[in-house]
Amino acid sequence: MNPLYEVVRNPDRCIKCRVCERQCANEVHKYDAELDKMISNEMTCVDCQRCVCLCPTHALKIRPNENQFRENANWSHQIMDEVYKQAGSGGVLLSAMGTPKQYPVYWDKILLNASQVTNPPIDPLREPMETKTFLGKKSQKITYDENGKAHYEKTPYLELDVPIMFSAMSFGSISKNAHESLARAATELGTYYNTGEGGLHEDFYKYGKNTICQVASGRFGVFKGYLDAGAAIEIKMGQGAKPGIGGHLPGMKINDEISRTRMIPKGTDAISPAPHHDIYSIEDLRQLVFSLKEATNWEKPVIVKIAAVHNVAAIASGVARSGADIIAIDGFRGGTGAAPTRIRDNVGIPIELALAAVDSRLRDEGIRNDVSVVVGGSIRSAADVVKAIALGADACYIASAALLALGCHLCRSCNTGKCNWGIATQRADLVKRLNPDVGYKRLVNLVTAWDHEVKEIMGGMGINSIEALRGNRLMLRGVGLTQKELDLLGIQHAGE
Amino acid sequence: MNYVIIGNSAAAIGTVAGIREFDSTGNITIISDEKYHTYSRPLISYWLEGRVSEKNMMYRPADFYEKNGVTPVLGRKVTKIDPQKKCVVLEDGLQVQYDKLMVATGSKPFVPPMNGLENVHYHTFMDFDSAKAIKSEVKDGMKVLIIGAGLIGLKAAEALAANGAKITVVDMADRILPSILDNRAGVKMQKYIESHGVKFILGTSAEEFTERTARLKNGVSVDFDMLIVAVGVRPNTELVADAGGKVDRGIITDMTQKTSLDDVYAAGDCTVSYDASSDTNRILALLPNAYMQGEVAGRNMAGREFRYVNAIPMNAIGFFGLHIISAGSYDGEEYVEETENTYKKLVFRENRLVGYILIGDVKRAGIYTSMIKERIDLGDVDIELLKEKPQMMMFGKARRLEKLGGITK
Amino acid sequence: MLQREGTTRIPSGCAISGFINRSGKRTNGSVIVNSIACMHERSNGLGGGYAGYGIYPEYKDQYALHVFYDSSEARIKAEAFLDRHFDVVNLSRIPVRKNPNITDEPLIWRYFVNPLPTKLQDSQLDERTFVAKCVIKINDKIDGAYVFSSGKNMGVFKAVGYPEDVGDFYRLEEYDGWAWTVHGRYPTNTPGWWGGAHPFSLLDYTIVHNGEISSYDANRRFIEMFGYKCNLLTDTEVITYIIDYLHRRLKMPLEDVAKVIASPFWSELESGTFSEEDTAKYRHFRNVYSSLLITGPFSIILGFNNGLMALNDRLKLRSMVAAEKGDTVYISSEECSIRTMCPDVDRIWSPRGGEPIIVTLDKNAAERV
């Protein structure tokens, strides 16, 4: 096997400070005293860019190995590599984060509107610009008594100061410091983070009012106290990066804290089954939704998270009728801590189409009010957020972007457990690299920046409240899309 | 308030600083028989060596007196303290009134009676003038005999070596630097200094001096072009003793640096100090000690109440580029590590570090010093780390936080 | 190419004006015509229209349907539909006066109708919903027929042209009403369709609107979940449906309707501007009726069976002035227009954004008219 990357070290710049050596968990760099030089073992390099970022003299570059197999349009270098790998290992290929394949990103083929002449753009620096969002069933019922006092039904809801939440990442798949960063950021931002399927660490119960507690097929860490701890409960039916596939946290990552939090023995593999074994159909889901509501005194909204698959609209309609308050749809470009490569790269549909289909379907059926719709799976910027909301989402889930804010460079090696950025690892010396004081602030910065941008864009449209953007597809135009795609998205082509 | 300070070195300057912490207006008069702006006595060997310019001999900036409201009376000697009249009398008869007096008279070279010495031109090495006198005579290739292998003698040897002199050091003791080193360390240093061309003749003393030759008791004769006597120092205690103050080997003070005379304080090399590491009273002729005693005295002269408690013997010195730092007492259980160029000795007693010698690698030695001064119990100290090197890591997290985390006492 | 409402969304600027007499004193239509004439520059001749309340006292118990027909065939089809669903008490062409600036007029008919009791019963709907559904059906299904007024004891009169010409054309000086509203239109496209002129009405709700709302599609896609069909793609249409939904169907008082469509800002809700109970209620509105919040500039005058409501968007991005003289309240895009109707008002002010002005007939007057 050839190394995938080359370490390019500029000898005119390298001062042999050895920070690269100290910071590489993959042991790529080494100081050789005999040569009085830094040398590299590139076989283990994953291109995480930690050394590049920390090198104080910018002496390092990591680039793809230029060595190429003979050109073949059909058999790419990567495909061949994978064949060699499997021929060597006999195993399923594993990868992490979202698919790197070139599938269409519809966000990039949708353009936004702005006001000109006939109505005024609104300056968010001068006028109120509101992005507060409520998630949950929106009962329209209201009655007035003889004194004119209104009586209305209050259903459980989540209140978001920004229409962006941090989506599920379990303690185990990511580090405690990453979780703390997310929890504190959600608290400061007035939004929510999601425990993922790994339970809730005892130190983080204090962030409960900004926590969504996930219940997944493995039921790790689920007990009454856990359900009570959060602001909402999310039933994870699927994940965009690996629809139809469960999860597997290897035993070596199950240390004391994770074992305690997940309520499983230390060192044992944590295996989440592909299905919930008590949900083999929609009516079973309804039972689980109601059980969880019953368990929490009907005070908390229940989210059902599904992967964007072919018949997502029909599934969503079923979920909306299951008693769930919020549907979370995860697009197939979404990330993961580990997934079989073939699944990640080939199963599911883009979130844009799934969202458009679900929103339209729920409106056609007149039940859009019964659930809120949250979308995730590669929301990369404020523009994506605006487009998602204009297509019909109530709010967005972000995870990959949040990890990027924490330092992730998308090397897609989470599954190795040797994350040099202290995110997807449980090794104490690596976990330490993510200082939550820094991490949470960076998350707050990111979401605050996006919120500013969302407001800026809304202002340009002449909209001063996010609810007037929701489902406002007139604000969207497609570019370079087929009529079929436009119809599916429910938008017109630019120029129309 | 009139403050009078006799002396113009570290203890005197410390006194000024101590007074000015609490009294920014009182008159301060410094009287010294030396004519110089306050300068650093330990620097005379560096000056002689040529590493320090005369300008850099100044212990404090040129505007120090002015900035601190000090009236310097320089080149004039105090001959008498009159505690009844509360004044000091200068050799020219001038009387200076004081409300509070500081005696910081330091020490003088001790020249024991030696046969024939009275007929020989010799130098001592204590003050700037003595260094200047040596400098004016020393020549390349000159043979210099130094009597005394203590700190002063060896610093002179180092400085003169730099001037091209060929040096022989004679000492009655069988090892060098006995006041700061143990035997083993002394031997090590001796070898090192010898490797720089200095010759030692130990365990003997001069029987008789003739004009250019010293005949030693062991029968050896040593020719010299220049003779330096550096066998020791004696505190300048006469002023206090004559005024009726209590004096032992040095001026006796209490913990506030007050002498037995009312309103008369003393600090520095002229006093006897309490050595916290050995629980004894002794003369601690060290610059830091002098300054801090002066500072405590100054504060008390300005009406406060401070005590100078944790004095210990300690020394930082180097010869020909090899550094020595030592502190405390060597009486106790020893831990020693030695390599060709380094030496480390740690002395423990009653579960405390009470003394140490470091040669060569002296980095961070102050951590050890503070452990001795603060009498830190080793119960929650990682002994292996302590032995490895001075480091904060040896302490528990709580103490580290206290020391480094910004909690100031 | 000329586009008509419904084929594309056409933004437009406008002028509006209106007044109401609380005591039910009826005023001749010429007053309102003059009020809009002085704001000539705010229109561009591509649409004008009026709504008058209390103008059909002799048929006050019947629904007055005003209908445009493109052709006689359309009329025949529509009248067949009407006959199937209503007892038509009276029908006639609406009398008009030739005006050189009003051309290409369609056939304009008026029917005073009662729903057929059997049909009404079969539909399992209340009477007003039944009528509304029939109106929507004609407009949606019968090509060339368009019901542009369908309330009781009120009527909408509109055409393509400057509003003062439209008033002259419809001979409004011959109608007396206790409230009038008017709209002069400045569309940025060139629709030539009379049905697209304003006011837009459903039953006795009429809306004249100046502005271009930016929340249009969010509002439209939401309200269409409740059986409305926004064929015209105009702001006025969707605003009318929203008000119909909230006021008629959810029975929400107009004060609360205003708090839904021009809701208080969060900063106001958090600053203790309102009582605890109201704060809770308005928060609830912002949660559950969030898709009915209207953003972007608008000033509207809503007419209904016993009053007028004027409302600005919450940032007040469009001008709107109100005035009072005795028991008459005037509202207009510009003060000059109010001065035309009443030179010596007692009080004149500029209502704050989002704060509705709701004026209803006094109790006695309501019974009288």
Next chain:
Amino acid sequence: MKKVYVNEDWCLACHLCEFYCAAANSGADSMIKAFRDGKKPVPRIQVEEGSEVNFAVQCRHCDEHPCVKGCIAGALSVSDEGVVSCDENKCVGCGTCILSCPYGCIVPDEEAHVIRKCDLCVKNHNGAPACVEGCPNNAIVFEER
């Protein structure tokens, strides 16, 4: 007074602070120049590495400042703000301050025969403490406590 503090929970022992410090105080205008030709400018901050915790130490600018009091050359001084700094032209490298500093924060520069110590970067062109700016994990902070 604002001082440099190190939070040992977050120190990674990457030693970057030492390099940023050394370069900032080297007089060179870039780190590459500061370390050119195998030069090893002396940092005023020192990282202690442990099995679980690491931390960097540098002058506490303590109230007692025994280093200043013991300095035989009058090279060390305290500014009005409380910053302890060394006049390296006056320093003779005797090591008395090394002997005195309870934190072990004064570093000998064997080649230059002087000591080096943290002066909070008040004298160099850096402006703010270079160690604080260079720390990749905010383990070193510059603040009032």
